[in-house]
Amino acid sequence: MDFDGKRTILLVEDYPPERETIRRILVGQDFKVEATADYHGAVSLLSAKVPSLVCTDLTLPRESGFELCEYIRGDARLRFVPVLVMSDHSSPEDMAHAEYVGANAFLKKPFSREKLLKYVITLLDGPHASRPSVRRLRRSDMP
Amino acid sequence: MTKQTAQHLNLIGDSIILLAASAVATKVAGRPWHWLVFLGMSMGSTFVWMLGGRVLRHYDSWNGRGMAGDVVLTGTLLGVMLGVMATLRLVVPPYAAGSQIDRFILVSMPCILWLRSTTSWLRRREIPIRQILVVGIGPLGRHTGLEIIDRNDHRRVLGHLRFADEAIHDRLPGEVLGTAADLEDILKKHVVAEVFIAGNGDSQRVEMQQCIRVLERFGIPFALPAAGFRFGRARPEYERAVADGYIHYLCVRHKPVQLAFKRLFDVGASAVALGLISPLMVTVAVLIKFTSRGGILFKQERVGRHGRPFHMLKFRSMVVNAEELKAKLMAMNEQAGPVFKMKRDPRITPIGRFIRKFSIDELPQLINVLRGEMSLVGPRPPVPSEVAKYEAWQRRRLSVRPGLTCVWQVSGRNEISFEEWMYLDMQYIDHWSLAQDFQLILKTVPVVLTGRGAS
Numbered sequence: 001m002d003f004d005g006k007r008t009i010l011l012v013e014d015y016p017p018e019r020e021t022i023r024r025i026l027v028g029q030d031f032k033v034e035a036t037a038d039y040h041g042a043v044s045l046l047s048a049k050v051p052s053l054v055c056t057d058l059t060l061p062r063e064s065g066f067e068l069c070e071y072i073r074g075d076a077r078l079r080f081v082p083v084l085v086m087s088d089h090s091s092p093e094d095m096a097h098a099e100y101v102g103a104n105a106f107l108k109k110p111f112s113r114e115k116l117l118k119y120v121i122t123l124l125d126g127p128h129a130s131r132p133s134v135r136r137l138r139r140s141d142m143p
Numbered sequence: 144m145t146k147q148t149a150q151h152l153n154l155i156g157d158s159i160i161l162l163a164a165s166a167v168a169t170k171v172a173g174r175p176w177h178w179l180v181f182l183g184m185s186m187g188s189t190f191v192w193m194l195g196g197r198v199l200r201h202y203d204s205w206n207g208r209g210m211a212g213d214v215v216l217t218g219t220l221l222g223v224m225l226g227v228m229a230t231l232r233l234v235v236p237p238y239a240a241g242s243q244i245d246r247f248i249l250v251s252m253p254c255i256l257w258l259r260s261t262t263s264w265l266r267r268r269e270i271p272i273r274q275i276l277v278v279g280i281g282p283l284g285r286h287t288g289l290e291i292i293d294r295n296d297h298r299r300v301l302g303h304l305r306f307a308d309e310a311i312h313d314r315l316p317g318e319v320l321g322t323a324a325d326l327e328d329i330l331k332k333h334v335v336a337e338v339f340i341a342g343n344g345d346s347q348r349v350e351m352q353q354c355i356r357v358l359e360r361f362g363i364p365f366a367l368p369a370a371g372f373r374f375g376r377a378r379p380e381y382e383r384a385v386a387d388g389y390i391h392y393l394c395v396r397h398k399p400v401q402l403a404f405k406r407l408f409d410v411g412a413s414a415v416a417l418g419l420i421s422p423l424m425v426t427v428a429v430l431i432k433f434t435s436r437g438g439i440l441f442k443q444e445r446v447g448r449h450g451r452p453f454h455m456l457k458f459r460s461m462v463v464n465a466e467e468l469k470a471k472l473m474a475m476n477e478q479a480g481p482v483f484k485m486k487r488d489p490r491i492t493p494i495g496r497f498i499r500k501f502s503i504d505e506l507p508q509l510i511n512v513l514r515g516e517m518s519l520v521g522p523r524p525p526v527p528s529e530v531a532k533y534e535a536w537q538r539r540r541l542s543v544r545p546g547l548t549c550v551w552q553v554s555g556r557n558e559i560s561f562e563e564w565m566y567l568d569m570q571y572i573d574h575w576s577l578a579q580d581f582q583l584i585l586k587t588v589p590v591v592l593t594g595r596g597a598s
Binding site: 058059060063064065066067089091092093094095096097099100 | 281282283285286287289290341368369370371373374375376378385387388389
């Protein structure tokens with residue numbers, strides 16, 4: 001949580017129009033959004049501040065979203081930050097791999113504004129949010 | 144809309160079209176019919192239509208036919224009506240109903256086909272639910288199950304099996320039916336359309352291979368994870384083949400075009416055959432009715448494709464309480480294995496002996512063929528009690544549409560063992576081709592005509 005009381009969401013999305021759309025939706029809900037296009041941008045932002053939630057695309061220019069998840073879960077400071085993966089590569093295998101690397105939820109692209117917000121709010125305020133160990137999300141928790 | 148309502152709507156819709164067709168035919172003919180003739184024609188044609196539709200299961204909630212099957216069946220029904228009306232034309236005075244009859248058919252046939260193909264509510268039928276089994280309850284197994292539920296495409300997750308290293312948890316949408324080692328038992332108990340093996344090719348390799356072995360023996364289609372690896376970007380070049388992230392395997396050779404021709408031939412040939420032999424069938428029906436107590440047809444529950452039960456039709460050749468007597472006679476069974484066969488079966492009626500000798504009792508199964516439950520050539524449909532005693536590999540017989548005749552029927556019939564018979568059926572399934580089907584039909588003719596080997 002920031003000093004101004006707003007919760008920060010780190011948004012990692014390489015495609016500018018999409019990044020901007022998602023950013024607007026989240027800012028509209030009074031979240032503070034730090035947006036970046038790739039793994040390295042994300043890592044440098046994460047080293048400066050621990051966000052309340054990370055939303056990441058899987059297909060990124062260099063390292064993928066999977067690697068970002070692994071980085072987050074491997075860092076003692078970040079280990080409990082919930083991660084939302086957003087991708088159109090959403091076969092059961094992709095979703096399973098996202099879960100293996102520690103993602104808390106998987107949002108299939110394309111998604112509606114309402115769906116994105118439900119996922120985000122569930123991850124932030126859900127029963128898992130403030131617990132020391134972030135429980136894996138149940139599908140039934142999700143819209 | 145319930146399926147019953149849909150059926151009734153189908154029937155009412157078709158009847159209205161028939162009435163309209165009568166009216167149009169009258170109009171087109173130029174010379175109007177007497178109103179009594181008009182009434183008779185429309186009532187008669189609707190009656191014939193309903194009767195035919197009932198026999199052929201045209202209005203059943205689900206009858207295993209697609210759009211093409213529907214067109215063929217509607218055509219067949221109209222053909223039947225044409226036959227009836229052509230006969231009528233010989234009987235009724237020509238001034239009453241002349242060329243209108245042909246016009247009537249010409250008008251009503253395209254009307255019904257057109258309406259059936261364009262209005263979805265008329266076509267609404269219950270589509271069978273394909274039961275899917277998922278092996279694996281880890282993230283992959285769970286997401287696979289959820290994906291099938293989400294797609295909502297007439298599939299249902301029967302349940303999950305877990306690999307030995309997977310602990311039961313409460314986040315699974317389906318039920319855990321056992322471990323991967325229980326696959327064989329589960330497949331014997333349930334009708335399963337496809338099995339998704341949601342395992343890890345490294346740590347669960349042995350169990351996955353074991354599952355594949357079982358499934359190949361049963362002849363049940365299965366799917367394996369397409370990649371086994373994690374991709375951040377790469378996608379398969381031929382994405383359609385692995386659209387759901389799985390590679391799908393069949394245990395029978397996939398010949399969709401030949402299969403379509405087979406079905407077309409089945410429908411055409413059985414409709415023509417039924418027409419040609421109808422005098423014989425009527426004679427036999429009358430003989431059966433007047434020589435012994437009971438009905439003309441004998442409906443027996445048999446197991447069809449993918450284990451779906453259906454009623455196989457035969458001319459009744461035995462006394463009415465034959466099934467009860469069978470238990471007493473079981474000790475005198477002359478065929479090894481689960482099938483009951485006896486040369487001098489005391490339950491057979493005199494006329495029954497004759498019609499069995501020349502396989503006339505099997506002729507009503509041409510109706511089963513038209514209904515889509517059977518084919519002309521294919522493994523004989525077993526009775527449920529036989530299937531219960533099948534070994535795993537023998538259940539593969541159920542992976543194709545059962546038939547009137549097969550390799551066994553032309554090979555000397557009762558003189559071979561059950562084991563050999565099953566073996567021949569498997570050979571037929573594995574090496575199936577249209578050419579072989581025609582050969583088998585040709586070979587069946589002399590066997591039936593001479594009554595060789597039949598009991």
